[in-house]
Amino acid sequence: MVIILKKLKIPYLNIRWKLVSTYLIIILVVLLVLSAFLLNTLYSYLFNQRKVDVLTDTNIIASIVSEDFTIDYINQKLPQMPLEKNARAIVVDTESVVLYDSYNETSMIGKTFINTSITNALLTNGKNSSNAYKDNGSWFIDATVPVIKNSQTVGAVYLIVSGDSTESIILHIQNSLVLLGALILLFVGIFSTSIAGVLTFPIERFTKFINNMPKDSLQHVQINSHDEIGQLALAFNNLIDRMAELEEKRRTFVSNASHELKTPLSIIKLLSDSLIQTENPDPEFIKEFLSDMNKEVERLTRIIEKLLDMTQMDSSQSSMQFVHTDIRELTLEVYDKLMPLAKNKNITLSLNQPDDEVILPIERDTLTEAIYNIADNSIKYTESGGQVDISVSRDLGSVYIAITDTGIGIPKEEVQKIFDRFYRVDKARARETGGTGLGLSIALDAVKLHNGHIEVKSEEEEGSRFTIALPYAEELTPMQTP
Structure with missing residues (x-):
């Protein structure tokens, strides 16, 4: 019919x-x-x-x-x-x-x-x-x-x-x-x-x-049944919740990104206007202003590069190439890169690794960046004379990469927010160290792509411990993130 x-x-x-x-x-x-x-x-x-x-x-x-x-x-x-x-x-x-x-x-x-x-x-x-x-x-x-x-x-x-x-x-x-x-x-x-x-x-x-439903307002549908229609309504409401959450994150991200980009641009505009309005400026005065402007340009460049890294990571999940690699090579590479920065701040940087190989199928560049961002963050937030330790260990089910520091620590109420994009615990220190507020967010995304997670333990004025946990017993494939 x-x-x-x-x-x-x-x-x-x-x-x-x-x-x-x-x-x-x-x-x-x-x-x-x-x-x-x-x-x-x-x-x-x-x-x-x-x-x-x-x-x-x-x-x-x-x-x-x-x-x-x-x-x-x-x-x-x-x-x-x-x-x-x-x-x-x-x-x-x-x-x-x-x-x-x-x-x-x-x-x-x-x-x-x-x-x-x-x-x-x-x-x-x-x-x-x-x-x-x-x-x-x-x-x-x-x-x-x-x-x-x-x-x-x-x-x-x-x-x-x-x-x-x-x-x-x-x-x-x-x-x-x-x-x-x-x-x-x-x-x-x-x-x-x-x-x-x-x-x-x-x-x-x-x-x-x-x-x-209004285009600018996401609302829950009210269907009180326990059959397939009820399940569909529940799935729709869950979707609405995720969309609302994503929309809120998008607005926050756009607002924060606009603010972060606007700040160095405003400083550059202010410095350039001051330089233009100054008659017969002294060469040292010009050099100082140009130096400040250059710092802001570098800061702006870092922010844009981090944003591009995040965009590239989000768009290239399906094309990532996972290769069996010794994790010790990654931590050693990060250790060598950060040693000059640690010495410059008079911070003791140590590396503890097992004698045996720790082979995992990984996307080398993204995981290396995750380890680097966390370790770099630890050095930035550790006072002179402090210590940062990078260690690798494993058990029957997981491989652990731990970064421990004796830095300023993180308040308990702030721990859940540190992986948000552009979020900084100490905004003043972040500007002094040139931080963008994106490093930990990129690190978490990279670890999730390897089906892993990051554990954080921290006490104010005592230091923090970031532990990257990667599954060891199964073949890894990129995780699909919402």
Whole structure:
């Protein structure tokens, strides 16, 4: 039915009518199969019963004429037989010559009646037979019984009756089934329309709610059910929550990015305006201003580079190449890069690694940057004379890269925020050290790409410990982040 409606080019067929069409098609198919089976069974039963009845009547006639198989006796007894209307009884001798014919209009008395069933009955040990057949659009039932006298076949009785009455019964039942089927389809159509309306109402309400939702306001849909529709509504509400969270992060990110980019630009603008407005500036004065402007340009460049790194990391997850690499090589590389910075701040930088290889499938550049950003951050926030330690360890399930410092520490209420983009615990120190507020965020994204996580333990004025945990027992593939 759905296919037929589609062929009729109906522009829109909603789920309610699809459900109704499905119910009607199923019921129609079931009714057709049951009706065909019932009619076929009824046909076989009624005609078999009629054949038994006709054969019984034929046996009675054969029994009567077998008492005295003479024309006079037959003509005396058979007219008294209560045959049904339109029935025709014929009695033949062993030569198939008709001795009696109850049908007077075209009587075959004295003629030879050739019939297969009669021929078979006249044979030695002839048997009874009964058949139902259709001729010129009408049904007939005939039966043939041999007449046996003194253990000898002396003739045969042939009885034929109309089967139209039986067919009429079947046609009447068939018409009744058609009417009943139509009523059932009508009832199912009305009932299924109501049921489909109840089932699709939450969907229609859901769709209407989404279509009417303001573009600038994400709202939850209220559907109190525990079926698939309820699960869909719950999934939609969860999606709305994630979208709202992402939108809030986007707004915060844009606001912070705008602020971070605006600050060095404002300073550059202020310095350049001051330089322009100063008449006959001293060369040292110009050099100082240009030096300050250069620092702000470098700071602006660092911010832009970090933003590009984050964008590149977000867009290249599926194309990352994971190669089995010794983690000790990464930590040694970071150690060598940061040693000059540590010495410059009079900070002791140490590296502790196991003697055995620690092989993991990793994306080298991203994981190296993650380790570098955390260690660099530890050095920046550790006072002169402090200590920063990088260590590698593993157990049966994970590899751990720990960066421990004796720096200023992080307040407990700030620990959950340090991985937010542009977030700084100490904004003044961050500007002094040239920080962008993106390093830890990039580090966390890189670790998540390796199906890992970062644990942070910190006490104010005592230091912090960042532990990168990477799964060791399974092959790593990039994690899909929302």
